[in-house]
Amino acid sequence: MAVPGDDVILPCYLDSQVDLQDQIVEWTKLEVKPDPADPQGRVPFVYFYRNRKTMTTVMIESLIPRVSLNQDGLKRGDVTLKIRNVSLQDEGKYSCFIPGKNFRETVQLVVEPNGVRAPTMETSQVDIISTPDPGEDQIWISRSRPGLWILLGLFPSVILSGVCVCVCQRKQPEGQKPPLV
Numbered sequence: 001m002a003v004p005g006d007d008v009i010l011p012c013y014l015d016s017q018v019d020l021q022d023q024i025v026e027w028t029k030l031e032v033k034p035d036p037a038d039p040q041g042r043v044p045f046v047y048f049y050r051n052r053k054t055m056t057t058v059m060i061e062s063l064i065p066r067v068s069l070n071q072d073g074l075k076r077g078d079v080t081l082k083i084r085n086v087s088l089q090d091e092g093k094y095s096c097f098i099p100g101k102n103f104r105e106t107v108q109l110v111v112e113p114n115g116v117r118a119p120t121m122e123t124s125q126v127d128i129i130s131t132p133d134p135g136e137d138q139i140w141i142s143r144s145r146p147g148l149w150i151l152l153g154l155f156p157s158v159i160l161s162g163v164c165v166c167v168c169q170r171k172q173p174e175g176q177k178p179p180l181v
Contacts, residue, residue: 003115007084012096012105014077023100025049025069025079030093030106032060046094047081049074062089086111 002008010027014020027047034041047067048055056064066084073080079096091111097104 001110001112001115002086003112004087006086007082008086008109010081010083010094010096010107010109012079012081012107013073014098014101014103017076018101020074020077020079020098020101021052023049023098025074026095026097026099027067027079027081028095028097029060030095049079083109088113 012027025047026045026049028043029046032043032046034043038044042058044060045055045058046060046063047069048058049069054069059067063083068082068084069079070082079098081094081096083090086109088111091109093106093108095104095106
């Protein structure tokens with residue numbers, strides 16, 4: 001989850017640290033329709049990397065100045081995508097695909113229009129909540145929301161306390177017989 005103006009990181013990496021500099025890397029947004037100007041009806045890419053170059057001619061024009069891959073990460077099997085200054089239009093499901101490795105990862109980006117930015121000295125990045133599982137949707141939450149993390153930590157404690165109170169109230173003191181009904 002992010003708010004407009006945040007920078008987000010959409011992780012995608014292989015389990016092994018294989019060099020991907022000579023591979024094709026495709027990032028797409030699943031909700032994007034084919035380009036009507038393309039005679040072959042291809043869907044434009046969020047990011048397209050081939051032959052050690054970013055291929056901007058096949059990318060969504062409005063995203064070109066805001067998206068990037070970490071070039072050093074490519075050497076270690078990491079094709080994580082950074083999107084700077086996200087907007088409401090960036091919300092959606094993104095797919096990372098490495099055809100030469102037959103590897104695909106999907107992530108959902110939620111942009112909260114009424115979100116409140118917490119003061120931070122670093123660029124907002126995202127952390128995974130669910131465990132990574134290739135092909136499974138993942139949910140991301142911005143580090144700039146400490147209140148959400150506090151709430152997530154307190155919720156299980158409140159539930160556990162309620163269960164303890166119920167269990168303690170049901171216990172009968174030793175030596176007493178239960179009331180007859």
